Amino acid sequence: MELDPNDPRPPYKQVANSLRAGILTHRFNAGEKLPSQQELATRYGVARMTIQQALKLLRDEGLIVSRVGSGVYVRDRADQAVGLRPHIEQAFEKTRVTIDFAGLTGETLLGALEEPIERIRRGRLTPESVTIRLMLSDMSQPVAVPSRAGSEPGDDPAVRERVAKIASRSAGEILEAVRELGELGLVQKVDVSARVIPLPMMFKLYLLNDEEVFFGFYPVVEREVEISGKSVPIFDAVGKDTVLFHHSVSDDDRATGSQYVDQARNWFDSLWGTIARTYEP
Known part of the structure; x- marks a missing residue:
């Protein structure tokens, strides 16, 4: 070992x-x-x-x-779970890289991008173009989750602000790191952007190179977090406990995997082009 x-x-x-x-x-x-x-x-x-x-x-x-x-x-269902990182690293071996993400914060995606971005900086990966779109929930509006739990349950701007900060930090680092690849001339064409939608995102979705989809539901838990120096009970969607399931295209257009990828792409594009608004962390 x-x-x-x-x-x-x-x-x-x-x-x-x-x-x-x-x-x-x-x-x-x-x-x-x-x-x-x-x-x-x-x-x-x-x-x-x-x-x-x-x-x-x-x-x-x-x-x-x-x-x-x-x-x-x-985990009891680990054999059904799919590790995202190896697939994202493999996606960056293509000449044209595209990643669409929909979810609450993009924190997991940020971690998964560290390795391929570092390999591009070292010259070990040489994609010609990288396009990344992040679609996040709008935390400026009341939502059911995340929200305050305990004796006074319900929407709480302070709870939403906590998640908004995590999303801003994750999305900001992704945008900065990928844009830097273009500024340094390591990738010929870079297009990375983020938008928010006025919908609670109770799942996360990754679409890689229009060939693979990873999808998983956020489990909702009640837990204590610190906000402004005080312990606050909240209902939270916990991304680290999300089990991702994998779907990919095949030669058979009637295959479930191909249909799932197509519909995921159509769903993402429909929201991106209609109700999503530009977001700059």
Whole structure:
């Protein structure tokens, strides 16, 4: 389980890839507890911080879940979940890259874009064009989720503002990083933009190169968060617990995957061209 010193990827990503492969090939079964962080650190010959970073990647992908006081376990439905990062990295190997995202914040997409963007900067990937569209929920309007829970449930501008800040930070970093690729001349054509819609987004959707769709529902949970220095109970849509399902085009136009990709594209374009308004983080 030693890491490859010639692999340009950071150690935590190598560890994450190894563990991900173990989960998806059932070396670690659904519901099984993973070795402790210290044991994994010893096996891979890395620091515990590296293991923690690797586990965060897998947690964000919906492959594992942490149980307080117990450890880290493979999700019961991990065999149906799909890791987004490897597919996005593969999408960037094409000459023309297009990514459409619809969801609450784009935080997971930001993390998934780190590796391919860094590889472009190093000259290891050379796409001619990159087009990214982000479609987010408009948090300036009352919504059912996120909202205040507890004894006084209902819409709360402060709760919405909390999510709006996360979305602004994630979208802003994506726009800045991709635009920089064009400014540096690393990508000939760059087109990256964000819009918001007056609808609550209770799912996340990724459309890659008009060939693949990843779709998952946000589970709603009641939890405590800190707002203006106070602990506030809220109903929240938790992206890290979203299980993504994969659909792709095939040679058979009647196949479910092809139809799903077509309809996802049509749905995204219909909102983008009508009720969505320009958003600049």
